[in-house]
Amino acid sequence: MAVQELVEIKFRLADGSDIGxxxxxxxxxxxxxxxxxxxxxxxxxxxxxxTTNDVKLINAGRILENxxxxxxxxxxxxxxxxxxxxxxxxxxxxxxxRNNDKLKDDSLKKGGCACTIL
Numbered sequence: 001m002a003v004q005e006l007v008e009i010k011f012r013l014a015d016g017s018d019i020g021x022x023x024x025x026x027x028x029x030x031x032x033x034x035x036x037x038x039x040x041x042x043x044x045x046x047x048x049x050x051t052t053n054d055v056k057l058i059n060a061g062r063i064l065e066n067x068x069x070x071x072x073x074x075x076x077x078x079x080x081x082x083x084x085x086x087x088x089x090x091x092x093x094x095x096x097x098r099n100n101d102k103l104k105d106d107s108l109k110k111g112g113c114a115c116t117i118l
Contacts, residue, residue, distance in 0.1 A: 007070050008084045011037055011057075013045070014091070021084050026071035030057060030064045037089065049091045056090040 010020035019040050034052040041048045049055045057064045064073055
């Protein structure tokens with residue numbers, strides 16, 4: 001039975017704070033890593049991610065793909081025993097429903113009424 005290689009990773013958030021470091025198996029997928037990150041997200045932070053699609057992990061200038069494992073991403077610190085990898089976390093801001101707002105604005109510009117008639 002092969003010994004699973006562990007990788008130590010910390011996540012750097014946009015405000016400069018960190019989550020971790022924690023150890024993960026090199027067979028862990030990026031999507032699974034994002035799920036674990038979302039579970040550890042500080043509750044006091046505004047606009048936290050809700051799904052893995054809301055999160056982008058960046059390491060060594062590359063956006064990591066959800067389907068890849070940590071071992072497949074060729075992380076630089078894997079080659080340096082005992083090294084901690086810092087991954088930068090980018091969270092997609094919540095999307096407002098701009099289509100509805102745009103429709104209202106367009107109808108007002110065309111002389112329409114944004115009122116409800118009873």
